[in-house]
Amino acid sequence: MAENDFxxxxxxxxxxxxxxxxxxxxxxxxxxxxxxxxxxDWDNWSQNDSRYxxxxxxxxxxxxxxxxxxxxxxxxxxQLAKENGWVSQSGYDSENAHxxxxxxxxxxxxxxxxxxxxxxxxxxxxxxxxxVQEIIKYLETLFEAGENVGYVTKCYPKTDDKTGKIxxxxxxxxxxxxxxxxxxxxxxxxxxxxxxxxxxxxEEAGAWIRFNPMDGKGAKNENVTDFRYALVESDSMPxxxxxxxxxxxxxxxxxxxxxxxxxxxxIVKVDAKNYEEYRNRVNYLYKICQKxxxxxxxxxxNPSRLSRMPGFIRNGQKQFLxxxxxxxxxxxxxxxxxxxxxxxLPDPEGLADSWDNLPELVPELIKGVLRQGHKMLIxxxxxxxxxxxxxxxxxAIAEGKKWLGWDCTQGRVLYVNLELDRPSALHRFRxxxxxxxxxPQNIQNIDIWNLRGKTVxxxxxxxxxxRRALKKNYIAVIIDPIYKVLTGDENSADxxxxxxxxxxxxATELGSSVIYCHHHSKGSQGGKKSMDRASGSGxxxxxxxxxxxxxxxxxxxxxxxxxxxxxxxEVYKQALQERNNSYYQQNVGLDDLLSPAQxxxxxxxxxxxxxxxxxxxxxxxxxxxKVQIATAWRVEGTLREFAKxxxxxxxxxxxxxxxxxxxxxxDIQLDDDxxxxxxxxxxxxxxxxxxxxxxxxxxxEAIENANFGEPPSKEDVAEYLGISxxxxxxxxxSSKKYWFDKNSNSIKEKGQDHKNVVVSE
Numbered sequence: 001m002a003e004n005d006f007x008x009x010x011x012x013x014x015x016x017x018x019x020x021x022x023x024x025x026x027x028x029x030x031x032x033x034x035x036x037x038x039x040x041d042w043d044n045w046s047q048n049d050s051r052y053x054x055x056x057x058x059x060x061x062x063x064x065x066x067x068x069x070x071x072x073x074x075x076x077x078x079q080l081a082k083e084n085g086w087v088s089q090s091g092y093d094s095e096n097a098h099x100x101x102x103x104x105x106x107x108x109x110x111x112x113x114x115x116x117x118x119x120x121x122x123x124x125x126x127x128x129x130x131x132v133q134e135i136i137k138y139l140e141t142l143f144e145a146g147e148n149v150g151y152v153t154k155c156y157p158k159t160d161d162k163t164g165k166i167x168x169x170x171x172x173x174x175x176x177x178x179x180x181x182x183x184x185x186x187x188x189x190x191x192x193x194x195x196x197x198x199x200x201x202x203e204e205a206g207a208w209i210r211f212n213p214m215d216g217k218g219a220k221n222e223n224v225t226d227f228r229y230a231l232v233e234s235d236s237m238p239x240x241x242x243x244x245x246x247x248x249x250x251x252x253x254x255x256x257x258x259x260x261x262x263x264x265x266x267i268v269k270v271d272a273k274n275y276e277e278y279r280n281r282v283n284y285l286y287k288i289c290q291k292x293x294x295x296x297x298x299x300x301x302n303p304s305r306l307s308r309m310p311g312f313i314r315n316g317q318k319q320f321l322x323x324x325x326x327x328x329x330x331x332x333x334x335x336x337x338x339x340x341x342x343x344x345l346p347d348p349e350g351l352a353d354s355w356d357n358l359p360e361l362v363p364e365l366i367k368g369v370l371r372q373g374h375k376m377l378i379x380x381x382x383x384x385x386x387x388x389x390x391x392x393x394x395x396a397i398a399e400g401k402k403w404l405g406w407d408c409t410q411g412r413v414l415y416v417n418l419e420l421d422r423p424s425a426l427h428r429f430r431x432x433x434x435x436x437x438x439x440p441q442n443i444q445n446i447d448i449w450n451l452r453g454k455t456v457x458x459x460x461x462x463x464x465x466x467r468r469a470l471k472k473n474y475i476a477v478i479i480d481p482i483y484k485v486l487t488g489d490e491n492s493a494d495x496x497x498x499x500x501x502x503x504x505x506x507a508t509e510l511g512s513s514v515i516y517c518h519h520h521s522k523g524s525q526g527g528k529k530s531m532d533r534a535s536g537s538g539x540x541x542x543x544x545x546x547x548x549x550x551x552x553x554x555x556x557x558x559x560x561x562x563x564x565x566x567x568x569x570e571v572y573k574q575a576l577q578e579r580n581n582s583y584y585q586q587n588v589g590l591d592d593l594l595s596p597a598q599x600x601x602x603x604x605x606x607x608x609x610x611x612x613x614x615x616x617x618x619x620x621x622x623x624x625x626k627v628q629i630a631t632a633w634r635v636e637g638t639l640r641e642f643a644k645x646x647x648x649x650x651x652x653x654x655x656x657x658x659x660x661x662x663x664x665x666x667d668i669q670l671d672d673d674x675x676x677x678x679x680x681x682x683x684x685x686x687x688x689x690x691x692x693x694x695x696x697x698x699x700x701e702a703i704e705n706a707n708f709g710e711p712p713s714k715e716d717v718a719e720y721l722g723i724s725x726x727x728x729x730x731x732x733x734s735s736k737k738y739w740f741d742k743n744s745n746s747i748k749e750k751g752q753d754h755k756n757v758v759v760s761e
Contacts (some may be wrong), residue, residue: 008035008074008327011081017049019295024048024080025300029057030072032500033064069688083291113248115293120240121247123258125318131194131311132187134321138310139264141324142229142267143213143256145181150174150210150219152306160402169205176214176223181231194311206260206314208306211267224303227278229254231290231300231307233267245294251285251747252334256306256322260314260613264322271331281331288338295381365397365475365513367407368642370546372475375503377543378517380550381562384633385652386517387419389550390480391432392656393515397439397476399443404648405659411475412445414512416465418484422450428655435656447472458485462502466509477506479516500543545640553632553649553668562664564595567623572599580606626697632665633657699731703738703747711746 010029011658017025029042033761039061046052051156076348078086082361143149152174157166186197210219232251234242241263246253252269259265268285277299286296299305308314310321328334362371370376380386388405396403400410425448433440449468453499455461469477479485503514571595576584583606591600607613630653637645649665650657660666698721707722708714714732718725732740732747 006074008032008037008077009041011077011086012041012045013083014047014081014086015077016041016084017046018051021236021295021297022078022617024295027076027752028080029060030064031074031076034072035074049702050678055714078158084293110288110291112338112341113245113292115241115245115444118241118244118248118293120238121244122240123243123264123322126320129318129320132192132644133189134311135198135309136184136187137254137324137748138209138257138321139180139184142211143180145179145184148176148182148216149178149180150176150214150223150304151198151309152208152304153195153199153206154624155202164452165320166204169202171205171208173219174208174210174306175199176210176219177216189210196349198640201312203313204315207309207312209309211255211307212303214304219304221275221302221304224275227272227275227303229267230282230285230303231305232268232285232294233259233263233297233300233307234289234294235297236295243322245289245292249288249292250327250334250337251260252328252330253323253326255310255324256326257310258318258320259308259320260312260317267307269334270333275303277600286337330613335437336504352378362426363409365409365411366393366403366546367409368645369406369548369637369639370513370515371641372409372513373507373511374513374545374641375507375543376513376515376546376548378515378548378550380517380519380633381552382519383631384550384552385654385657386550387480387658388432388652388655390478390515391415391429391516392436393438394446394476394478395429395433395438395521398442401438404650404657409475412446412447413472413476414447414449414469414472414474415480416449416451416477418451418455418479419481420450422594422632425450431655447474448718455484458482458502461485462505465506467509469512474510474512474537476513476515477510479514482516482518497543503543546642547638549636549638551634551636553634553665553670555632555668559664563593563627563630564624567627568596568620569593569599571620572596572603575603575613576606579612593685629653632655632660634665634668634670695731699735700737707746711748712742713745714740714747717747 013029014030017028020028025046028045029039032042033039039058042061046057059171126294139149141170152171152173153294154174155171158168158170159165160167183197187194190197195201198207210232212224213226215223215225217223232246232292239258239262243256246256246264246266251266253266254269255267257265257267270278270281270285282301286298286301289296300307308319310319312319328337361611362373364370365372365374366376378386378389393403393408394413394415395401396408397411397413401408420428429446429448433443449465465477503516506512507514573584573588576588583602587606588599588602592602603616604614607616630651632650635648635650639645649660649663649668651660651665652658699717702717702720703712706716712720714725714728718728721728729740732738737749738747739750740746
């Protein structure tokens with residue numbers, strides 16, 4: 001016996017040797033030897049199996065050599081016993097206790113039924129049996145008419161080396177070059193002669209079929225064209241119990257076939273897109289079966305595996321179709337059913353229990369907008385400066401300052417940079433700090449995780465992020481941008497729900513807010529609600545606790561000119577105050593402060609030294625450039641925890657956003673918010689402008705080509721354009737580019753033989 005006092009032998013009572021496969025039987029023996037038990041202990045347990053052979057345990061025992069192979073410990077026996085109902089008497093299982101790794105999952109039981117209380121459901125051989133119809137129904141259930149089917153009727157015997165007796169029949173490679181449609185048609189016309197269609201077979205052996213469609217070129221896994229089905233089979237328990245458990249589990253079975261021997265072959269719908277997904281789904285399927293008492297033959301995992309074909313005799317017994325399309329409709333429905341039965345959700349709680357002792361609300365991170373531990377999405381079009389807004393937010397939280405006018409709680413921030421290389425990211429933070437005119441007094445509150453070129457999907461990134469951030473006390477995790485870690489189709493609600501759930505995991509585990517940005521959908525955004533502007537499924541906008549949406553405002557020429565004038569006046573004012581304040585006090589009136597022309601005159605008079613004016617001239621150019629490149633934005637929001645805020649208007653001039661303190665942006669309407677008459681007026685104005693531009697282009701072309709490159713007459717141009725001479729005259733009179741030379745009766749460019757402008761008659 002092992003050195004510790006834990007006795008494994010009572011656990012063997014929970015493991016029926018008749019229900020385990022060969023490898024499991026070997027593993028039990030190796031585990032007993034490793035833990036110091038005897039071959040007799042293994043032999044005594046094995047005698048409960050009809051396959052037991054005297055002295056076999058003792059022969060195998062001597063071959064177990066841990067140095068030559070993998071060590072199997074007593075934990076194997078413990079696990080097998082647990083799967084069959086044994087429960088440890090102590091709450092703590094030291095046998096299997098270990099520290100959880102970051103990639104570990106907390107497995108759920110997945111035990112849906114208690115096999116010890118399941119009553120078997122008997123299956124009787126059909127007395128009225130039509131083999132041809134059995135095969136046709138099987139083919140119609142599993143295959144499309146144009147899909148190739150692999151099947152085997154020819155086989156060869158495997159004999160015992162000592163006795164020479166046939167032990168079992170083994171299938172050959174078989175046929176795979178005909179489609180289901182061809183086979184069905186031939187079977188319908190065969191008058192019961194199945195052998196004439198599929199080939200003669202040995203009644204001692206029966207026949208086999210591959211349950212997934214093939215490509216007609218071979219019979220291996222690489223020849224499978226659609227990973228549609230998997231085989232569940234168990235030779236280690238009574239058929240009536242197999243039938244009962246299959247149905248209790250609601251397996252999505254396409255076809256259930258009696259093998260003509262000791263098992264039912266369940267052809268289960270797995271509907272995998274590729275081989276990798278097939279493997280994962282089959283592993284999950286087998287795990288659920290094993291957890292619920294079915295000792296699955298794991299050799300059946302391959303998608304090209306053979307299964308028993310109904311409609312044949314096998315050693316005096318029928319291979320027949322028991323049922324088709326039973327259980328759940330498909331894999332997804334069954335998977336959800338199993339997961340729902342095994343959820344780890346909290347129980348409902350009565351409101352009365354907390355009514356007089358309500359919990360404290362979570363503190364606010366951004367006052368009136370977002371609470372700590374909640375999620376925020378910033379949505380906007382390209383070039384809205386979303387990344388800069390997130391950096392501004394990082395700085396505002398780190399320094400305890402305002403962000404877009406909202407107070408921020410001071411704390412530590414993790415900025416997950418997925419887009420910029422490390423130098424660019426670090427420079428951008430410094431540039432924004434300087435543009436915000438904030439001294440970097442608390443930069444130790446900002447951590448940057450640079451992952452450009454190293455990104456993984458969000459469901460893989462989330463646990464890594466949690467591990468690194470767990471003890472850092474971040475109050476905000478900012479992820480920029482999320483398209484880099486997006487998994488699945490952004491227009492698929494279920495896939496995006498899974499994606500956004502990863503943010504919940506991060507927020508829950510860290511207790512910090514998760515803030516991220518996403519782009520707008522295509523097209524005009526003005527007439528949409530803020531939550532409908534983000535690209536992709538509506539899950540994106542409806543999932544976060546706060547949605548901040550940026551929409552660009554159209555700046556008119558008048559407003560741009562006004563801002564340029566204001567900027568120029570401010571520069572001139574600053575120059576005079578710094579260089580000649582007495583002149584400024586005595587000569588500059590309030591009206592002058594609104595006129596860039598007047599201020600320029602004062603600037604030149606008050607500061608006559610050109611060299612003294614030079615820095616301000618340079619600054620004026622810089623300020624003008626900033627005004628010209630600045631874009632106007634309106635911030636709207638949808639909040640779960642707070643009342644909706646009034647729209648916030650701001651300017652974005654690289655690299656920061658600045659609130660519109662003057663209120664000039666408040667009057668600008670979004671395109672789709674404008675009344676119809678205003679849209680019509682703007683459209684007419686725009687069309688007239690474009691029409692005028694087009695006519696100028698046509699006029700230029702006519703003058704150039706109407707007389708083969710020579711200056712044309714009015715008549716030449718009129719004929720070229722298909723208009724009257726009077727119309728040509730009107731266009732000449734309004735032209736700033738051409739004039740009419742009476743002497744040569746031709747139209748010329750101004751400056752070409754042009755001394756006096758001659759008005760056309």
